[in-house]
Amino acid sequence: MANRYARSDRSPKPLGAAKLDELALAYVARFATSRAKLTRYLSRKIRESEWVDEIDAMAACEAIAGRMERLGFLDDRQYAAMRAGAMTRRGLGVRQVKAQLFVDGIAPGDSEDALSEAEDKALASAIGFARRRRFGPFAMRAADDPAMRERQVAAFARAGHSLALARRILAVAPGDEDALATLDAEAALD
Numbered sequence: 001m002a003n004r005y006a007r008s009d010r011s012p013k014p015l016g017a018a019k020l021d022e023l024a025l026a027y028v029a030r031f032a033t034s035r036a037k038l039t040r041y042l043s044r045k046i047r048e049s050e051w052v053d054e055i056d057a058m059a060a061c062e063a064i065a066g067r068m069e070r071l072g073f074l075d076d077r078q079y080a081a082m083r084a085g086a087m088t089r090r091g092l093g094v095r096q097v098k099a100q101l102f103v104d105g106i107a108p109g110d111s112e113d114a115l116s117e118a119e120d121k122a123l124a125s126a127i128g129f130a131r132r133r134r135f136g137p138f139a140m141r142a143a144d145d146p147a148m149r150e151r152q153v154a155a156f157a158r159a160g161h162s163l164a165l166a167r168r169i170l171a172v173a174p175g176d177e178d179a180l181a182t183l184d185a186e187a188a189l190d
Helices: 017-030 035-048 057-070 076-089 094-103 108-120 121-131 146-158 163-170 176-187
Strands: none
Touching: 017 035, 017 057, 035 057, 076 094, 076 108, 076 121, 094 108, 094 163, 108 121, 121 163, 121 176, 146 163
């Protein structure tokens, strides 16, 4: 009977361009990704393995990423729009969206449309954030404590919203249906 606690063989597995291409295809089939994220994934696989092909490993990464882009499996503009839309719907602000697109390796030219869309929906996103966190008009009772109010403003800032927008939403008292309706109407117009 085999010992189930025995260490497995952790020696680096050989990796060539053909296997790297298979890994890339499986990755783009499973995840929506950007060109930079795919390249990072492939270079990590190369570091974890033993490269056995005669061509340069990093050149193979770039060639595979370019091929995936030409085939339509990668589209940084579409990825940026999808990612920014999902983050905005979750209640995150423009600064947070911009930071995440930068981390994902999206070029500024490819993220322009997505960021402008996030800016257009900033108020709706901030209202959604306040609703989820039960801040401002969605609180059970008014936050009269200045320290509590500043913590709420800080939460808005961490989520990527502007301080002016946070203070504007937090100024609406809980139960003030008219002010909340005005905010909702403005958010719908954005």
